Amino acid sequence: MIIGVPKEIKISENRVGLTEANVKQLVAEGHKVYVQKDAGLGSMITNENYINAGAKLLDTAEEIYNTAEMIVKVKEPLPPEYSLMKKNQILYTYLHLAAEPELTKVLCEREVKAVAYETIQDESGQLPLLTPMSEVAGRMATQVGAYYLQKDKGGKGILLGGVTGVQRGRVTVIGGGVVGINSAKMAVGLGAEVTILDVNHARLAYLDDIFQGRVTTMYSNLQNIETCVAQSDLVVGAVLIPGRKAPKLVTRELISKMSPGSVVVDVAVDQGGCIETCKPTSHVNPTFEVDGVIHYCVPNMPGVVARTSTYALNNATFKYASMIAQLGLEDAIAKNPPLFKGVNVYGGSVVYEPVASDLNMPYKPLKI
Numbered sequence: 001m002i003i004g005v006p007k008e009i010k011i012s013e014n015r016v017g018l019t020e021a022n023v024k025q026l027v028a029e030g031h032k033v034y035v036q037k038d039a040g041l042g043s044m045i046t047n048e049n050y051i052n053a054g055a056k057l058l059d060t061a062e063e064i065y066n067t068a069e070m071i072v073k074v075k076e077p078l079p080p081e082y083s084l085m086k087k088n089q090i091l092y093t094y095l096h097l098a099a100e101p102e103l104t105k106v107l108c109e110r111e112v113k114a115v116a117y118e119t120i121q122d123e124s125g126q127l128p129l130l131t132p133m134s135e136v137a138g139r140m141a142t143q144v145g146a147y148y149l150q151k152d153k154g155g156k157g158i159l160l161g162g163v164t165g166v167q168r169g170r171v172t173v174i175g176g177g178v179v180g181i182n183s184a185k186m187a188v189g190l191g192a193e194v195t196i197l198d199v200n201h202a203r204l205a206y207l208d209d210i211f212q213g214r215v216t217t218m219y220s221n222l223q224n225i226e227t228c229v230a231q232s233d234l235v236v237g238a239v240l241i242p243g244r245k246a247p248k249l250v251t252r253e254l255i256s257k258m259s260p261g262s263v264v265v266d267v268a269v270d271q272g273g274c275i276e277t278c279k280p281t282s283h284v285n286p287t288f289e290v291d292g293v294i295h296y297c298v299p300n301m302p303g304v305v306a307r308t309s310t311y312a313l314n315n316a317t318f319k320y321a322s323m324i325a326q327l328g329l330e331d332a333i334a335k336n337p338p339l340f341k342g343v344n345v346y347g348g349s350v351v352y353e354p355v356a357s358d359l360n361m362p363y364k365p366l367k368i
Contacts, residue, residue: 001032001069001324001325001326002067003018003031003032003033003034003070003071003321004033004036004064004067004070004071004072005017005023005033005055005064005071005073006036006039006065006071007036007039007061008042008303009081010078010300011282011283011284012283012304013042013074013075013300014043014304015042015043015302015303015309015313016039016306017073018035018072018314018321019043019310019311020040020050020053020055021053022314022318024053025318026321026322026325027054027055028054029322029325031325033054033055033056034055034056034057034058034064035047035055035064036057036058036059036061036063037057037058037059040310043306043307043309043310044306044307045310061081065081065086065089066084066086068089069090070321070324070325071085071089071090071092071093072092072317073091073094074093074094074303074310074313075300075303076093076094076095076097076100077093077103077106082106082110085106085110085112086110086112087110087111087112088111088113089113090113090324090329091107091112091113091114091115092115092317092321093115093117094116094117094118094133094270095116095117095118095344096116096270096271097345097350097355097359098244098271098272098354098358098359099245099270101361104350104355104359104361105361107344107345108345108350108361109348111347112345113329113345113346113347114344114345114346115320115324115329115342115343115344116343116344117130117316118130118242118243119242119341119354120320120338120339120341120342121338121342122338123337123338127242129313129342130178130240131178132309132315132316133302133309133312134177134178134179135178135182136182136301136302136309136312137179137182137301137302138178138180138181138182138186138236138238138267139182139185139186140301140302141179141183141186141236141265141267142160142171142183142184142186142190142234142236144296144301145171145234145263145265146169148263148294148296149233149234149261149262149263154287154294155261155262155263156260156262157261158233158261160187160190160191160192161191161192162191168191169190169192169234170192170193170231170232170234171183171187171192171195171232171233171235171236172194172195172229172231172232172234172236173195173196173197173235173238174225174236174238174239174274175196175197175220175239175240175268175274176196176197176198176200176203176204177198177238179236179238180196180236181207181210183236184196184211184215188214188215193216194214194216195215195216195217195218195228195232196215196216197219197220197225197228201219204217204218204219220249225249225250225254226254229250229254229257230257232262233259233263234262234263234265235258235263235265235275236264237249237268237269237273237275237278238267238274239268239274240268241354242354243344243355244271245271245272245358246271246272246273246274247274248273248276249274249275250264250275250276251276252276252277252290252291255275255290255291255293256291258291258292260291260292261292261294262292263293263294263296264277264293264295264296265296265297266295266296266297269297269298270299270300275297277293278297279295280298280299281296281297281298283298283300283303283304320336320339320342323336329343330368333366334368340366346366349364350363350364351364
């Protein structure tokens with residue numbers, strides 16, 4: 001198969017779809033790999049690294065899309081890339097289509113075979129391709145929150161860990177999944193007073209066990225969310241419903257009850273956000289204020305720690321990229337149920353029910 005790796009164009013997105021090691025592996029498996037010039041520089045992968053691995057460099061994204069049968073990316077295509085996609089071209093990347101109606105329509109119109117990293121789901125219900133970036137984003141959420149709590153950044157001037165004789169910072173994490181647990185690990189490590197809310201009692205029991213009393217776990221309901229958020233210095237939105245828009249669990253009214261200089265970090269922003277006042281920002285202009293509360297809502301948080309993120313992501317994504325390249329998409333998904341769940345658009349239709357439902361678009365079950 002002919003595989004293309006374009007340079008990411010999202011603001012401050014420094015990750016790249018394939019590492020040089022995985023390019024070398026694909027070439028060894030008999031495939032041709034074309035990489036856009038300078039695509040890997042943000043992850044400290046040079047053009048020479050790719051050439052030595054057996055890739056051929058092309059100057060423009062247009063050349064990549066025109067040449068490749070499968071496009072391997074990190075983030076969803078942006079409007080300048082819409083016209084480059086071809087009928088029956090395989091697109092393998094993060095898509096988050098429940099929050100992207102325009103892109104979904106374009107993928108259908110252009111009859112792209114769109115495979116989303118974030119909906120590939122294994123037999124145990126885990127999302128293996130989302131996990132590594134959720135780990136990064138969760139850890140970054142606490143790190144970023146602590147930074148913006150500084151007075152010189154507009155925050156209330158609180159050190160999350162406090163010091164002897166002084167109240168520690170209070171952190172609420174809404175959602176006890178991969179993002180939530182990693183955010184909590186960082187907050188506990190800094191010495192903060194941490195509360196995690198989740199609707200899954202078994203998950204709360206697990207969190208109680210692994211944190212050994214260093215966090216407070218609470219069932220996620222309206223009253224508990226209101227109580228915890230209003231008292232918090234930092235709130236991390238870490239809610240995920242696979243493939244669907246995130247539910248709005250923190251209302252604007254509740255935001256207004258937080259003390260000025262508090263910080264919210266909505267990691268769920270790429271799925272629409274779980275905080276009502278959330279709107280997507282960028283690494284160039286990452287924050288805004290509502291009622292004196294600082295909002296950090298960057299959809300591609302791991303993009304600025306690209307060296308770590310690119311290699312962590314490739315460790316998870318390469319297995320399926322290799323499978324698709326070797327077998328073709330249809331045979332690959334027929335033989336691999338987790339990959340089957342990753343197909344969001346096929347043959348001009350939305351074939352992943354949660355996306356169709358959230359976008360109020362026709363749903364056509366995928367049949368191979």
